[in-house]
Amino acid sequence: MKIKNILLVSPMYRELQALIEKEARHKTFRFMSEEELSQEDLSWADALVSFNLKAEYNFSSVKWVHSLGAGVDRFLHKKDWNQEILLTRTNCSFGQRIAEYCLSYILKDLQFHDCFQEQQQQKKWAQSTPKLIGEQKVLVYGTGEIGQKIANVFSGLGVDVYGLSLSGKEKAGFKKVMTVDYHFPELNEMNYVINTLPLTDRTEKLFDGSIFNQLSGAGFINVGRGASVDESALLQALNENTVGFAVLDVFDQEPLPDSNPLWNHPKVQITPHISAVTTPSEGAACFLETLKNIDQGKPLSNRVDTKKGY
């Protein structure tokens, strides 16, 4: 595939320009924000580098699209993707970042941070014994790159990590990998449940009452996609204590609207989609690596299977 004209559209386009242009002088670039983007730019480009474009565009003359994020649902979910267009995604340090995000909130729970903070405000000295992470069971939905990294970090700390995938294929770091249809009996033993799944037709509203009702007070962490969760089922599960608490980094609508009841729920912790941020330097490095591999006709580890959707 011959790539000459590259169009990069991102709110971070200035930082990315500074990092990319000098490393790829044999290419012609246009860097801009979405506000400046016109159909003429898209007709000019061989490649589009972007993430969350808000409007709809005609990509038909582009040969390659590179996502500056790990997720590609914005390009594929409920869309007809032209199979002739190559789609790649950013896969740098997401796994490690997401693993540390999850670990921080699980340790916060095990070490009773909120309880001790409240006691401090009251100058109250009352001991309670934190729980050891090695005595916990964690279930990770998704055993891809991100799920595996979580499993490695947690199993390194002695945690029993269970995985869930479409295939149920065993993967390193997981004690056991189950399939979506056969994991229900294990749910009530889990202390924490983490979603890392991409958004596809099969994962849309996957987390509904049928899963939440099987839990016994587990903490639920969503670092996958917001649309995979039935929000009203989650709120009900929190009120009925089948879900002990929820840490949510992704939402069906982002930014989360002011009117959404999740903001105020005492058992919900909200972060603004920061668990796997692409920093400009990581995003630039991954793009440049992919460009080099394409130029040299090498295999692409970050190529998206556009039929599967991830």
Add this chain to the structure above:
Amino acid sequence: MKIKNILLVSPMYRELQALIEKEARHKTFRFMSEEELSQEDLSWADALVSFNLKAEYNFSSVKWVHSLGAGVDRFLHKKDWNQEILLTRTNCSFGQRIAEYCLSYILKDLQFHDCFQEQQQQKKWAQSTPKLIGEQKVLVYGTGEIGQKIANVFSGLGVDVYGLSLSGKEKAGFKKVMTVDYHFPELNEMNYVINTLPLTDRTEKLFDGSIFNQLSGAGFINVGRGASVDESALLQALNENTVGFAVLDVFDQEPLPDSNPLWNHPKVQITPHISAVTTPSEGAACFLETLKNIDQGKPLSNRVDTKKGY
């Protein structure tokens, strides 16, 4: 050494009795709280099993004292210990517990928990990128059992862990071990400083302006002993930002008095000496193991060097 009569004095004596008595039927026990303790019990006993006795007692007829905690300063610091009495301490899961305590507060900082919690209260959606733990430098004062466990857990997550000890001897998990007198040039590069040192004449008020003034906003975590910190120097360092924040689990006076200004300082997080709690089952297991080793004349890994004080 022949041990027959064993006196156990602890607020948890009932739980310990249930766990210990059935496992050591060939011994004679007395289990009680300190309120019930008399000199007659101490004269009767070959061994005393205890932790934080509040009053002073005459131990002269006891052959062995076993501490139900990791620290033995209550027995040794500023006291004349009769060198004929064997002193052992509990060394079960303290290292792992303390490592997880420290990790939880460091991840809390790196993942901006407080910032996102505040934003949630205001329904504010503003992204900031958490920091990776692998990019941090951590200095651990003390390279004994607890310091080494911290080093192993943190270096397993990619952290550069520096150690500080009297000898400066290299230990596994540490990138570099320094001595008390030669570590000052490294201090300003540290992101986090953790104290695990026992309380001895050499570590009393070790953390004063001479250490704090060399730091550049590092987080300070004390899981060693409260008396190793000069509290007014710490407060000054927090106000001058040489120490970015402090997480304190141990204090010169415990429970921390209501009048202590640490309670209210916005950069101080207080926990009530819970980072290395001995659970009854762990305390019983360690005591029974030590008793068995003494009966069989085996070497004792948890024997205290009463001259060094740890």
